[in-house]
Amino acid sequence: MMNREVLIEKLASKNTKNGVFLKKEIVAAARDLGQKVPFWLLNMTEHRIGRGKYDLSPLMAGAQPALVAVVSAPKMVIQPKLQTVIENLVPQVDPTYVPFGFYRDLTKVLKSENFYPTFISGLSGNGKTTMVEQACAKLKRECIRVNISIETDEDDLIGGNTLIDGNVVYREGPVLTAMKRGAVLILDEIDRGSNKMMCLQAILEGKPYFNKKTGETVYPKSGFNVIATANTKGKGSDDGKFMSAQILDDAFLERFAITVEQEYPSLKIEKEIILNKMEKANKIDEEFADKLVTWADIIRKTFYDGGVEELISTRRLEHIVNAYAMFGSRAKAIELCVNRFDADTKSAFLDLYKKVDVDAMPDDGVNEDANYNSMTEEVPF
Numbered sequence: 227m228m229n230r231e232v233l234i235e236k237l238a239s240k241n242t243k244n245g246v247f248l249k250k251e252i253v254a255a256a257r258d259l260g261q262k263v264p265f266w267l268l269n270m271t272e273h274r275i276g277r278g279k280y281d282l283s284p285l286m287a288g289a290q291p292a293l294v295a296v297v298s299a300p301k302m303v304i305q306p307k308l309q310t311v312i313e314n315l316v317p318q319v320d321p322t323y324v325p326f327g328f329y330r331d332l333t334k335v336l337k338s339e340n341f342y343p344t345f346i347s348g349l350s351g352n353g354k355t356t357m358v359e360q361a362c363a364k365l366k367r368e369c370i371r372v373n374i375s376i377e378t379d380e381d382d383l384i385g386g387n388t389l390i391d392g393n394v395v396y397r398e399g400p401v402l403t404a405m406k407r408g409a410v411l412i413l414d415e416i417d418r419g420s421n422k423m424m425c426l427q428a429i430l431e432g433k434p435y436f437n438k439k440t441g442e443t444v445y446p447k448s449g450f451n452v453i454a455t456a457n458t459k460g461k462g463s464d465d466g467k468f469m470s471a472q473i474l475d476d477a478f479l480e481r482f483a484i485t486v487e488q489e490y491p492s493l494k495i496e497k498e499i500i501l502n503k504m505e506k507a508n509k510i511d512e513e514f515a516d517k518l519v520t521w522a523d524i525i526r527k528t529f530y531d532g533g534v535e536e537l538i539s540t541r542r543l544e545h546i547v548n549a550y551a552m553f554g555s556r557a558k559a560i561e562l563c564v565n566r567f568d569a570d571t572k573s574a575f576l577d578l579y580k581k582v583d584v585d586a587m588p589d590d591g592v593n594e595d596a597n598y599n600s601m602t603e604e605v606p607f
Contacts, residue, residue, distance in 0.1 A: 245283025
């Protein structure tokens with residue numbers, strides 16, 4: 227029987243105040259059992275109800291099904307834990323991926339196997355998460371990706387009780403799994419999270435984590451690291467472009483050793499990416515690839531100068547390539563993939579592409595469908 231379980235059982239036997247104990251009573255019970263001062267219990271702030279006063283009734287209430295304490299038997303009954311078999315978490319190598327930006331430095335960070343939390347920010351669709359996954363793939367490092375939202379809480383990250391076949395079992399979360407395996411933990415879209423992310427404070431310091439729900443202390447295995455990706459730097463989005471982005475606590479952000487600003491790739495790199503995607507889609511058109519990256523680059527420069535409120539990401543160019551492979555029409559592929567923008571922005575983007583690709587656009591099936599008549603409209607960019 228573990229010392230902690232014995233202490234809880236001892237206190238339960240002296241429970242005369244509905245589970246409420248003074249600090250000195252807890253310490254005295256521990257010393258009666260020949261144990262040291264139980265800081266593991268005294269530091270559980272969720273049980274502290276006043277200065278030197280603790281409500282341990284939840285621990286005692288949970289003792290019967292989980293911790294211990296079937297009265298008729300002195301033996302403790304440990305709450306069952308959900309066992310999951312994970313064989314390999316190394317991501318697959320993407321043959322179309324072209325390294326750029328922080329990739330080389332990131333591989334150095336991961337190869338060192340030092341704990342070095344890294345925060346990568348950048349506009350949507352510029353390959354932040356893919357970069358981390360492909361760096362892990364190259365180094366044959368396991369990684370676990372967790373998509374963060376405003377609803378993400380401690381149970382989602384660390385673990386918690388769940389109902390399996392009518393039984394309450396403990397399910398370990400991805401954070402502890404990554405720590406135990408020495409894997410890279412990717413916190414994707416971390417700026418969508420709430421203050422519940424503060425449960426990661428100790429983990430972001432590279433320290434062992436005491437799981438108060440199971441009593442287990444988890445030590446990070448060599449190689450464990452945390453890489454966060456976000457569209458902002460955790461300060462919210464002033465322009466409203468990323469409305470779901472939250473303001474993260476400074477104490478939380480301070481635990482990331484470095485912050486990296488990921489830009490879109492250069493024209494040369496982006497063209498190589500697009501050609502690789504075309505080859506994968508079995509529809510190579512080098513001229514179209516050249517026109518696409520030129521078009522996207524002009525729009526981005528206009529965006530940075532404040533001329534437009536939207537831009538064309540590398541991811542959207544990939545969408546256009548896939549649409550082109552399916553429909554065989556440049557005009558249709560572009561129109562379908564810019565339909566997500568408001569009418570004025572869409573018209574401006576289509577008008578600009580018509581100027582970039584003068585020869586292709588008029589004869590590329592524009593008039594085959596009335597839905598694509600906007601390609602011929604003159605809208606100043």
